[in-house]
Amino acid sequence: MNFLTLLKDSLPSLLSGLWVTAQVAVISLIFAVILGIVFGILSISTSSILRAISAIYIYIIRGTPLIIQALFLYFGVGQALNVRFNPIVAAIITLSLNAGAYMSEIFRAGIQAVPVGQTEAARSLGLNxxxxxxxxxxxxxxxIMVPSIMNQFIVTIKDTSIxxxxxxxxxxxxxxxIIARNYKPFETYSIVAIMYFILITLLTLISKGVERKLHYGNRSK
Known part of the structure; x- marks a missing residue:
């Protein structure tokens, strides 16, 4: 079986896997943004309890490998609660919690980057x-956060492989x-790597384009 024949035979299955990868990453990022906003705001709250809750979440998630988080949720929590998780659901929960911890730091930094005068002006207008x-x-x-959010999306795409x-x-x-069927790991993993490379490169170019547009828009103002 030559490379082109292998590519032709494997492509439908690999494209199906790529579609699952994209779906899981996009859905996870949506939930991660929500978690990032919530815990990012908690991290700059005037309440020490809320700040502590945010810090505990961030330190636990960032202090443990993603693969352990996935195994803990899918097997550990599943056994403890006597629940059999759907792998897709478990993947989305794991990636959302993981990316959410990094998103919260992105949101915290983004919020703190906005001049304090903006908050003072809004409060002086009567806004709560x-x-x-x-x-x-x-x-x-x-x-301010869009480039970092796009970068986190790229990282999340890569993390789906875990x-x-x-x-x-x-x-x-x-x-x-596919490798278990054809015993051609070099060729098959080469195709997988190329597909990841194309996807990540496209997202990187989009990210840079968005960043340039935002930078140009800020300068024009």
């Missing part, structure tokens, strides 16, 4: 804390299944 954050601070912070350990049939596991 929630209105100030939602209508004034966060919209400005988003522009989740093959809980039997989610994404791109990497699809490649492993």
């Amino acid at each position: 804390y929630v209105q100030t954050m939602s209508k004034v601070i966060i919209p400005q912070a988003i522009k 989740l093959s350990v809980i039997s989610i049939r994404e791109l990497t596991l699809s490649g492993q299944i």
Whole structure:
């Protein structure tokens, strides 16, 4: 079996795995952004309890490997609660919690990068804390955070490959299944690597384009 024949035979299965990879990454990023906003705001709260809650979450997630988090949720929590997780659901929860911890730091830094005068001006207009954050601070912070959020999305795409350990049939596991049939790891993993490379390169170019556009927009103002 030559390389082109292998590519032709393997491509449908690999594209299916790539689609699962993209879906899991996108859905996880949406939940991660929500977690990032919540814990990012908690981390700069005036309440020491809320700051502690945010810090504990961030330190635990960032202090443990993603593969351990996936195994702990899928096998550990599943056994403790006598629940059999759907691998896709377990993957989304794991990636969301993992990326959410990094997102919270991105949001914290983005919010703190907005000049204090913006908060003071909003409060002087009679806006309360929630209105100030939602209508004034966060919209400005988003522009600052977009490059970092895009970068986290790229990292999350790569991290999906680790989740093959809980039997989610994404791109990497699809490649492993094909190898078990044809015993051609070099050729198959080369195709998988090329597919990852193309996807990550496209996302990187999009990220740089968005960053340039935001930078140009800020300069034009």
